[in-house]
Amino acid sequence: MSSKxxxxxxxxxxxxxxxxxxxPTPNTAxxxxxxxxxxxxxxxxxxxxxxxMIPPFSWVVHFSPKKDITLDKLGSQLWKWCxxxxxxxxxxxxxxxxxxxxxxxxxxxxxxxxxxxxxRGVVAVIIQEEK
Amino acid sequence: xxxxxxxxxxxxxxxxxxxxxxxxxxxxxxxAFADRYQFxxxxxWSTVSAPPDLDRMASDYKxxxxxxxxxxxxxxxxxxWKGVSAQEADNFISRYVNYFPSRSLMxxxxxxxxxxxxxxxxxxxxxxxxxxxxxYQEDSQQHWKAFGLDFDVKDDHYLHELIAxxxxxxxxxxxxxxxxxxxxxxxxxVPEWLDIPVxxxxxxxxxxxxxxxxxxxxxxxxxxxxxxxxxxxxxxxVDWIHGVRTITASAWICPKDHRLYMAAKxxxxxxxGRKHAPLHIACCDxxxxxx
Numbered sequence: 001m002s003s004k005x006x007x008x009x010x011x012x013x014x015x016x017x018x019x020x021x022x023x024p025t026p027n028t029a030x031x032x033x034x035x036x037x038x039x040x041x042x043x044x045x046x047x048x049x050x051x052x053m054i055p056p057f058s059w060v061v062h063f064s065p066k067k068d069i070t071l072d073k074l075g076s077q078l079w080k081w082c083x084x085x086x087x088x089x090x091x092x093x094x095x096x097x098x099x100x101x102x103x104x105x106x107x108x109x110x111x112x113x114x115x116x117x118x119x120r121g122v123v124a125v126i127i128q129e130e131k
Numbered sequence: 132x133x134x135x136x137x138x139x140x141x142x143x144x145x146x147x148x149x150x151x152x153x154x155x156x157x158x159x160x161x162x163a164f165a166d167r168y169q170f171x172x173x174x175x176w177s178t179v180s181a182p183p184d185l186d187r188m189a190s191d192y193k194x195x196x197x198x199x200x201x202x203x204x205x206x207x208x209x210x211x212w213k214g215v216s217a218q219e220a221d222n223f224i225s226r227y228v229n230y231f232p233s234r235s236l237m238x239x240x241x242x243x244x245x246x247x248x249x250x251x252x253x254x255x256x257x258x259x260x261x262x263x264x265x266x267y268q269e270d271s272q273q274h275w276k277a278f279g280l281d282f283d284v285k286d287d288h289y290l291h292e293l294i295a296x297x298x299x300x301x302x303x304x305x306x307x308x309x310x311x312x313x314x315x316x317x318x319x320x321v322p323e324w325l326d327i328p329v330x331x332x333x334x335x336x337x338x339x340x341x342x343x344x345x346x347x348x349x350x351x352x353x354x355x356x357x358x359x360x361x362x363x364x365x366x367x368x369v370d371w372i373h374g375v376r377t378i379t380a381s382a383w384i385c386p387k388d389h390r391l392y393m394a395a396k397x398x399x400x401x402x403x404g405r406k407h408a409p410l411h412i413a414c415c416d417x418x419x420x421x422x
Binding site: 016017020073074089099100101102103104105106107108109 | 147149151165167168169279296297298319320323388389390
């Protein structure tokens with residue numbers, strides 16, 4: 001007999017409970033606009049001016065102080081649930097019910113999408129300690 | 132409890148446990164299941180040449196745990212399964228081993244009990260009792276039930292490819308002589324990506340070098356099933372030797388889970404002697420398809 005559980009893929013943690021307890025919240029520095037016609041959300045995020053953006057470099061490379069990110073249908077749906085009250089687990093459950101998925105199908109999709117929103121500065125995450 | 136069938140190994144697990152990791156190999160591999168918070172069960176299989184000494188394996192492992200500093204490791208027995216249970220890091224872990232001569236398979240089952248959840252030997256016993264390994268029978272069928280799919284393919288066909296992504300599962304089996312391929316797929320979130328009728332979608336799955344020769348539609352227990360036959364055109368030399376390669380496929384959306392199912396069989400159009408192995412697939416209690 002062997003401890004085969006040690007062979008589980010290293011990138012897959014044995015438990016993801018703490019991640020499920022996290023609360024995604026809109027980035028306060030971002031402005032969101034909901035287009036009722038298309039049902040899509042456009043989020044305007046401030047760009048941080050990089051250190052290298054000084055003359056003479058800045059004379060030839062344009063720096064935009066903000067960028068617009070238009071979320072697709074699923075992203076717009078997720079954005080609405082990232083309201084600072086729902087945990088990641090709540091959002092996964094809502095996504096699961098809306099699209100008739102299993103919990104882990106929804107978890108994979110939601111977590112991947114949230115990672116993108118966090119990287120783009122659209123959403124921030126409040127980490128809660130496991131009780 | 133729900134039934135799982137994988138590589139001739141059958142077992143029953145709680146409904147909410149999902150299959151998250153798998154191996155394709157029928158000789159050595161594993162599958163692992165998780166509840167919504169963590170992995171709860173791992174099943175490993177390995178082909179062995181002779182029946183192993185299960186008692187010795189269990190006691191050797193108990194000794195190894197003691198050497199590693201694990202206290203209170205105990206032998207756990209649920210006949211014919213032999214095992215060891217102990218508190219390891221964040222989980223209480225039980226390991227059981229058994230041998231199934233019908234396929235010369237040794238199975239190891241690892242239960243992970245998270246802190247805060249009461250250890251239940253009765254539950255472990257229920258799972259262990261549900262396990263059976265289907266014997267190998269030439270010209271028989273192997274049953275698979277996983278990822279929401281429930282199907283039978285010919286026993287000597289092997290799992291060549293498996294795609295398991297959110298809302299997209301696709302099994303591909305091949306015969307050992309590589310002449311026959313079976314594809315079984317289940318897709319979710321259908322309104323998000325399917326923007327053409329199902330029959331057109333099915334026709335689009337046919338490779339370019341094949342020509343669709345017939346398309347049919349029928350309704351069976353509220354399932355609108357679309358089927359097609361396609362033959363390789365132009366034919367190549369191998370088609371003249373073994374018979375023209377022919378695709379038989381069906382697709383439908385199950386009205387119960389609203390997922391799209393597809394079953395396809397690619398095989399030479401055998402002229403005489405050899406028969407196609409049937410492919411059975413069920414999406415729910417109301418529909419079982421045979422290709």
